[in-house]
Amino acid sequence: MGSDTENSEHRSGETNPGEAERFAVLTSELATIGRQFYERGWVLGTSGNFSAVISRDPMRLAITSTGLDKGALDASSFIEMDEGASVVRGTGKPSAEALLHVAIVRVLGAGAVLHTHSVWSTVLSGANATNRGVEIRGYEMLKGLEGVRTHEHREWLPILENSQDMSELSERVTQLLRENPKLHGFLLGKHGLYTWGANLREAKRHVEIFEFLMEVVVRARSLA
Amino acid sequence: MGSDTENSEHRSGETNPGEAERFAVLTSELATIGRQFYERGWVLGTSGNFSAVISRDPMRLAITSTGLDKGALDASSFIEMDEGASVVRGTGKPSAEALLHVAIVRVLGAGAVLHTHSVWSTVLSGANATNRGVEIRGYEMLKGLEGVRTHEHREWLPILENSQDMSELSERVTQLLRENPKLHGFLLGKHGLYTWGANLREAKRHVEIFEFLMEVVVRARSLA
């Protein structure tokens, strides 16, 4: 209890008591965030998935089980998995896109990864696919992205082609993030948003920032 | 109690205790779903109707009574009916469109049928009536439809001409579904969506998927 789980030695086949506690705390927070996103229509129809880092060495992530109604998330909706996406706690199967979460955590050291699937991200990623991304600039709301200090910032939001081959896609994500370590998120074409943060609070803020900005970008174009 | 109501012999004028239990459970779930849909504006003004199969032989459906405010559904808002839409439990009149529910259950073996009446389905079915349907493809969200494994799937969402003659309309629905047993839903022109599932959970998911996709399709066109 209370020991620093991140530096503790991992014994295969066992789990650390600190880990169980962190799992409980993080999944409770993830469930609350997920229900809020569902209310806003950002994760309808079992879409979306959410994870948070329990420990880094060995890598342990709490992540939503696949195929759940995000309006009814509770602690039992999550499993704990290792970096190969094998379940080490809880029952269920991790989200199909679990490897993308692992890639983001591994390359950027993120503490939490949130994937939403809103109307605006779907429309925007469908309309801009040929440009392979959208530049967003001039908006005060950009300052909500970690490290951004001025509305004059130019945020590049890449759009990756969607795929059902998760190991292929996680390689493309890995490459994208290695080449662009300052990104705050990316879109999968006609699919949705991936964003992350040092912790859950930051990742949640990034979801709200991007969802807001994507709606603004689409509405501003309709007006123009 | 606990006997298999689906295979039990039906004695005219009686109801089975297992049936009463199933009726109570299913109508409680239907009421919750209906109130959620009302919150989202999908069943305003007493529009919409919802059913779930209690038993198949004889066919018994729990279905909303006609003319109710879907924001205030509770157990008393439902009746149990047979395949001729005659009430066998509860007080009230089944929804005018009860025969469409029966047709869907009979042809496809659905376990639940949900009809929503949203702004997006009304706008989309009004704009596409001359094509007799809308093809939706390329969206990850399609994978939320039962049996769909890839975003490359092409979902045909037929639009039937609206009618006030429910036996004529239920025949057209029957014919449509017999010829296209892989459909996941259809629209009535300037009216709304019918979708279904093996059970209520699946049917609810299908509503969310289609409502999402219809909004995306209309918004994407406005942008184009």
Add this chain to the structure above:
Amino acid sequence: MGSDTENSEHRSGETNPGEAERFAVLTSELATIGRQFYERGWVLGTSGNFSAVISRDPMRLAITSTGLDKGALDASSFIEMDEGASVVRGTGKPSAEALLHVAIVRVLGAGAVLHTHSVWSTVLSGANATNRGVEIRGYEMLKGLEGVRTHEHREWLPILENSQDMSELSERVTQLLRENPKLHGFLLGKHGLYTWGANLREAKRHVEIFEFLMEVVVRARSLA
């Protein structure tokens, strides 16, 4: 208690105990409806007003006091007034538009009058003012309007020029309704919707129907 307040003789300066009861019941229902409309954004910024008939002879209406936040309505938010809009119960001033409520009740015998002030009614009444109204037809949702039996119905939703002179405006409303007793509602230009019903339940349903249809009409035009 329980006496028929509608036929009781009115003694000036007194109120009937049955009236007090009806006032309590109706204002509780009006408050609930008002808070729901506020949640939907239909009566922001103290806009909107709601009334219900307590008795007809003498005419007594429960009506919102002027200038209140509709998200915080309770019993104290209403007064009882006579047909001259003078307060006979409660403290506060009736809504500035009280005379329009009286006109609707008097000409059509309505039991409840609801005025909402949504974005869609404001946009639609601004865009169509030169036509003095909007015809809405072909929508299944029209069947939610009392007495309408088919989606083929053509509903004329008149738009009256807005005014701050309430006696002049109530005369125009009176004339409109005398000449068109089958109307279900009307718009004030760049202002909002008035609709009504035999009772509160029907009036609330009419609000939902019209708000839905106005959004559909505006969105369908954007698409066209």
Add this chain to the structure above:
Amino acid sequence: MGSDTENSEHRSGETNPGEAERFAVLTSELATIGRQFYERGWVLGTSGNFSAVISRDPMRLAITSTGLDKGALDASSFIEMDEGASVVRGTGKPSAEALLHVAIVRVLGAGAVLHTHSVWSTVLSGANATNRGVEIRGYEMLKGLEGVRTHEHREWLPILENSQDMSELSERVTQLLRENPKLHGFLLGKHGLYTWGANLREAKRHVEIFEFLMEVVVRARSLA
């Protein structure tokens, strides 16, 4: 307790017991308003900030601490500051834009200042920046702005160029308000709305009025 804090002598380093009470009452009201605005999507991603005047001489404002999730505001989310934006009660840092609140309170004598950051204000201020403002007229909803008596009123909503230099920006705001003391609000370009009132209730009403009107203006243009 109950002494008139606004006229009491200020002793540096001390706080007045009446002040502590007013701080508690006002921050409770501010927190409620903030959570409501968050629900409506007007202050996502830690955007937005809210203040209310505790005393005028010396000037004391309760204001949101910087960087908070507005969906989770409570009493601890606020600090009390003086006119130089130095904290005199509570822990935390005032919002970066604290000096704008001070400028509005000082020039206009406002009792509360609310800054929202909605999609509509961002789109509208982006589209109209070259005009340095938007004229809004003809809408009944304008009457919700303090002192406006008719829908024929013309409200000028200025758009100031956004900046990260808060003392420069607060000087521009001061000059704007001195030259236009009848304004009810202003926009910062691609940033959001500032509005105010004699008290919190009035300021909240003004937010709802402007947010409504901005959505109407943008939607009406899309239709035209």
